[in-house]
Amino acid sequence: MTIDEIPCLRCGTCCSLYQPLVTDEESQRIADYLGMPLKTFWEQYADTRWPIPGKHLIKHEDGHCALMQIEGKQHLCMVHLVKPDDCREWQESLEKKECKKGLLDQWNLTVSEDKTIVGEAEDQKRLANYLEEIA
Ligand code: SF4
Ligand code: SF4
DSSP states (O other), rough: GGGGGGGOOOOOOHHOOOOEEEEEEHHHHHHHHSSSSSHHHHHHEEEEEEEEEEEEEEEEEETTTTTTEETTEEEEETTTOOOOOHHHHHOOTTTSSHHHHHHHHOOOOOEESSSSSSSOOHHHHHHHHHHHHOO
């Protein structure tokens, strides 16, 4: 298997390492999607430690973005359809250290210099089964 055949692994690494910045407009869009007033959205999800005029950082809870939900091995964005530009602009790629970390942490697999996924056959099989599951 080569890295070009691999979609986002939904490993949650990027959403655990970084905090997206959301504009007021994006906050309103997400609050509407969640069916809550804007003030409640900020109270529940904004990280108030870093005040930035016109923007808010989404806070982390339990070591990851508070807007993430975990289902089995899948780390899903609760607001995927309306997620902020910061998250939209992030492209998965097994050339990125974050995606490689997810591959290693969850499947014990690595990427070789010729961009092939390498590791034990059993782990390769687990990954293939998982990719089939989320396809
Ligand atoms: S908003 Fe969604 S995509 Fe963005 S960091 Fe949070 S969980 Fe991840
Ligand atoms: S680190 Fe990469 S593979 Fe994992 S969820 Fe983020 S984009 Fe997807």
